[in-house]
Amino acid sequence: MMYWYDHGMGAWGWFAMTVGMILFWVLIIIVVVLLFRAFGRSRPVGGQPPATPGWPRPGPSSAEQILAERYARGEIDDDEYRRRLATLRGSPPGSAEP
The missing domain is CATH 1.20.5 (Single alpha-helices involved in coiled-coils or other helix-helix interfaces)
Known part of the structure; x- marks a missing residue:
């Protein structure tokens, strides 16, 4: 017990x-x-503020993206777009296709 x-x-x-x-x-x-x-985070992970719809994001853009935006706005014509795109890509001006 x-x-x-x-x-x-x-x-x-x-x-x-x-x-x-x-x-x-x-x-x-x-x-x-x-x-x-x-x-407690004041900024997003990427360090940039979130983009507002309808407004472009701030920050650097690639040269091809800027060229495409100028072409879309009508600032340059088709021949100039193809010539500059070929120059950016490093090929002869008459051989590049976007």
């Missing part, structure tokens, strides 16, 4: 409870840090 007085937790119980409590607090701290980083 010795089992009447042995209702305490053994060494493994204390160890499991300690490890569980440490893991619980580590999880809580990780969640708080991730929430802080997600909501």
Whole structure:
């Protein structure tokens, strides 16, 4: 009848409870840090502000993109577009196709 007085937790119980409590607090701290980083960010990941619909994004553009935009706006004609595109791509002016 010795089992009447042995209702305490053994060494493994204390160890499991300690490890569980440490893991619980580590999880809580990780969640708080991730929430802080997600909501405390002043700029997007790329470092540029989000583009407004209808407005071009600020920043550098490639030369071919600028040339295509000028052609689309009608600033240059078809022959000039093809000639400049061939020059940008490094091929002779008469052999390039966009």
